[in-house]
Amino acid sequence: MSSEKVQLKKPEILSPAGSIESVRAAVNAGCDAIYIGGSRFGARAYADNPQGDQMAEVxxxxxxxxxxxxxxxxTxxxxHELQQDLYDYIRPYYLEGLDAVIVQDVGVMNYLHRYFPDLEIHASTQMTLTMGESTELLEPYGVTRIVPARELTLQELAQMRQSTGLEIEVFVHGALCYCYSGQCLFSSMLGGRSGNRGRCAQPCRQRYYLEGEKTAGYYLSPREHCSLEHIGELMSIGVDSLKLEGRMKRPEYVALTTEVYRKYVDLCASLGTGEFSEYLKAHQDMWQEDMRRLAELYNRQGFTSGYMEGKSGVPYENKQGKGDMIAQKRPNHGGVLVGKVTAVDKHMVTYRLERELHAQDVVxxxxxxxxxxxxxxxxxxxRAGELVKARYLKGSRIRTGDLVYRTKDAMLLEELRNKYLQEDPKLSVKMYFTAQMDQPMELQVTVMQNGEKISGRVQGILCQKAEKNPAGPEDVKRVLCQTGGTVFECRSCEVNLQGELFLPVGALKKLRREALEKLQQKLDQRGGREILPECYLSDKPDGASEKEAVHKSREEKKIVSVLYEWQAAMALEAQDISTIYLRMEQMSDQVLRELIRRxxxxxxxxxxxxxxIFRSAVYEAEKKKLEGGKSLYEMTELTGFVVHNMESFVFLTREAGIQPDRIITDANLYTANREAVRWWKEQGVAGSTLPLELTGKECGELTGQDRLEAVIYSYIPLMVSAQCIHRLTRGCAMESGDRDQLLRITDEKKRGFVVFNGCKYCYNIIYHEAPLSLGEEKMELWKQGIRRFRYDFTIEEPAQMREILRSRLPKGQKGHYYLPVE
Known part of the structure; x- marks a missing residue:
């Protein structure tokens, strides 16, 4: 057991900070690190983020x-944001000693590593990283940590730990997105508020009607994630950081989640996983009380740790349970059950309590x-057990047997405020004071922090002989240990007096104040840097020559992507199509092979x-095909590949031996700025697809960098999820053989959406029912230098596809071509 204790790694507790108050709450409750957004470029634009000098103070x-x-x-x-604003935005915080930046955009990553090469970069969960293999692309660009997709299982996290030397940060508590992070366009396309720009309007928390059903449900609203029960497993895996969600939540929530996870991580580290498991069995009352407190602050129809347990989205696995990850009935805070209604009359409701309630609680x-x-x-x-009577608002539909929930625990909130938000914690210091005749008195104050000793040493006035009543050690200690009004408290004070000395109280106080100020300054400035020479403007690429070369080209490429075999057959019959992209979700390898040859x-x-999405099970299955000589990737008839994720790129180049110049990145591997295009070009790809969130003008800013293509017709994929609406409402389509069926849902505004079951790889795609149609805008894109135009076919009927192939595009929608995202 002792060896287990030695080997077990204590992960960092990483707490959210959406406000200055939350910073204090997190630090006071025992976090090791915080993540926080500044005034710009953060994925929680509506949090109370610190501005300007406030961030430096944080x-x-x-x-x-x-x-x-x-x-x-x-984000x-x-x-223009990257080239004009990013450097000046990061510079003061870099100087102040910022420990790392969390990044989604590979263009941002590329830029920051070039101009701040010693600043650590963490690859955000918005990058949708599902395997450790993808880190070989990121490590050369300053990435020291990856935050994997939240949908991964414990087994996949263990595999990731084995395959990369980079740090791994795992999301362990808080709100879950329905969509794979970084793959959601729902909020953007419906209201212009882009999740990729930190302004998600949370359409997943709205009610939707399933076709054929009269009542609506919150089919896209996951429960709150809580993986406290998996702390031992995560620590055994060797996870480096446990991330708590909550930058939009109140400081008391930050304090409590930090406190509880700190408690159980420390317990597990001290006991070892075996003893920790036994300890929890013997202390179930404590465990249940901590879970209740977490639920009191926030839960959505309870908690879930289903992704870690493999209950959804795991390719080639049989998922257990049905609907246990989705809060179908309630999308917001659920509170805690406290009683049941026993009687109702015209004015009063009576309910019996199962728990104690406090003044100012909300039920x-x-x-x-x-x-x-x-x-x-x-x-x-x-009191618990008491019958409570209350008047209720006329018209409220309360019935006998209804449940009573507490949605605000006033006493718990007050307890957390008093404990963590009223004043800052004290830092324990050791003091060492020396004084001898005709020498300056000297004081050294020392604090131990994360195993490091930090000291402040100052000297005072020359010591003189005492005429009477010489200073004694206890007299000196009494003055030096009066640290009130500072962030320090004296843990020990050693006094070394040589001779009978006169030590004025004022001089001792001044010495103490100066020593503590010097120590605090050292602590505050830890990690501070000297800026690099500001010569970064000279090497910015303008792409002028490349743009000119593109404009000289008159050749147009008409590209078609297809999901079904019949769509591929129809595309092959058309006369003016130069390129066909064959999607793999629906067609078998045999069908794909035949289509490639034709x-x-x-x-x-x-x-x-x-x-x-390319998770480890798919990676290994495709690798086995290669080893068995049965892989499509080796077909000489193939021109190339289109990738949606870094794992696919690594698989093709490392496992299948495909040259990067045969690979094109799709729109969801966002190239929203020239730095991102440049980065992918450095990886050797043949070209990139313009993101769907750019305006026509913004697309024009990128031309001349590389071979770019624009999607001018498509049913827009709003979400790609490990969750499955079909399985939630009707059972697993793969098991029932009903995998080809498309489901339709509508929101409260009667807007429609089509859900495709990607059963082969176990993901859902939700499409907007109104297609993107940029036929009239094609000429403008042509003038900007774009020569590759793509038509994506997914959920069309044959007649509709036939018309589009004849260049008769439906009216549809314009997406963000004219309307920029916020």
Whole structure:
């Protein structure tokens, strides 16, 4: 057991900080690091993020307590933002000692590594990284840590740990997105508020009607994630950081989640996983109380750790359970059950309590479907078992048997405020004071922080002989240990007096003040840097010559991507199509092989379009095909490949031996600025697809950099999810043989969406029912230098596809061509 204790690694507790108050709450509750957004470029634009000098103060404050600060720059940046604003935005925080930046955009990553080469970069979960293999692309560009997709299982995380030497940060508590992070266009396309720009309007928390059903449900709203029960497994895997979500939540929430995870990580580290498991069995009352407290602050129809347990989205696995990850009935805070209604009359409701209630608690009455009918605030405390009577608002539909939930625990909130938000914690210092005749008195103050000794040493006035009443050690200690009004408290004070000395109290106080100020300054400035020479403007590429070369080309490439075999057959019959992309979700390898041969015989460039999500099970299955000589990737008739993720790129180049110049990146591998295009070009790819969130003008800013293509017709994929609406509502389509069926859902505004089951790789794609149609804008794109135009076919009927192949595009929608995202 002792060896297990030695080997077990204690992961960092990484807490959210959406406000200055939350910073204090996180630090006081025992976090090791915080992640926080500044005034710009963070994925929580609506948090109360610190502005300007406030961020510098946050860095100093956190460093004072040995806490690291990671700044979120995890959105897609437009060309002018990156080139004109990013350097000056990061520079002061870099100087202050910012520990790392969290990045989604490879252009941002490329830029920051070039101009701040010693600044650590963390690859955000918005990059949708599902395997450790992808880190070989990122490590040369300053990435020291990856934040993998939240959908991964414990087994996949263990595999990732084995395959990369980079740090791994795992999301362990808080709100879950329905979509794979970084793959969501839902909010953007419906309201212009892009999740990739930190302004998600959370359409996943809205009600939707399933075709054929009269009642709506919250089919896209996951429960709150809680993986406290998996702490031992995560620590055994060797995860480096445990990330708590909550930059939009109140400081008390930050304090409690930090406190609870700190407690159990420390317990596990001290006991070892075996003893820790036994300890929890013997202390179930403590465990249940901590889980209740977490639920009181925030839960959505309870908690889930289903992704870690493999309950959804795992290719080639049989998932257990149905609907246990989705809060179908309620999308917001669920509170804690405290009682049941026993009687209702015209004016009063009576309910029996199962738990104690406090003054200023908020309780809510709900029916069996968790639909709320009435809530009110208690004026006084009530005991468990007590029958409580309350007047209710006329018209409220409260019935006998309805459930009563507490949605605000006033006493818990007050407890957390008093404990973590009223004042800062004290730093324990050791003092060593020396004094001898005709020499300056000297004081050294020392604090131990993360195993490092930090000291401040100052000298005072010359010591003189005492005429009477010489100073004694206890007299000196009494003065030096009076540290009130500072962030320090004296843990020990050693006094070395040589001779009978006169030591004025004022001089001792001044010495103490100067020593503590010097120590605090050292703590605050830990990690501070000297800036690199500001010569970065000279090497910015303008792409002028490349743009001119593109404009001279008059050749247009008409590209078609297809999902079904019948679509491929129809495309092969068309006369003016130069290139066909074959998607792999629906067609078998045998069908794909035959289509590739047919296309090559007709002189059409044939590309394989790799899966949207490429997890380890798919990677290994495709690798076995290669080893067995049965892989499509080795077909000489193939022109190339289109990739949606870094794992596919690594698989093709490393496992299949494909040259990068046969690979094109798709729109969801965002190239929203020239730096991103440049980065992919450095990886050797043949070209990139313009993101769907750029305007026509913004597309024009990127031309001349590389071979770019624009999607001018497509049903827009709003979400790619490990969750499955078909499985949630009707059972697994793969098991029932109903995998080809498309489901349709509508929102409260009667807008429609089509859900495709990607059963082969176990993901769902939700499409907007109104297609993107840029036929009229094609000429403008042509003038900007774009020569590759793509038509994506997915959920069309044959007649509709036939018309589009004849260049008769439907009216549809314009996406963001004219309307820029915020």
């Amino acid at each position: 860095i100093r404050y956190c460093h004072r307590y040995g806490v690291k600060v990671y700044m979120t720059v995890n 897609l940046l437009k060309e 809510e009455f709900r029916d069996a479907g968790l639909c709320p009918s009435y809530e009110y605030t208690l004026g006084e405390a009530k 296309g090559a015989e007709k002189g059409v460039e044939m590309y394989l379009m790799m899966p949207l």
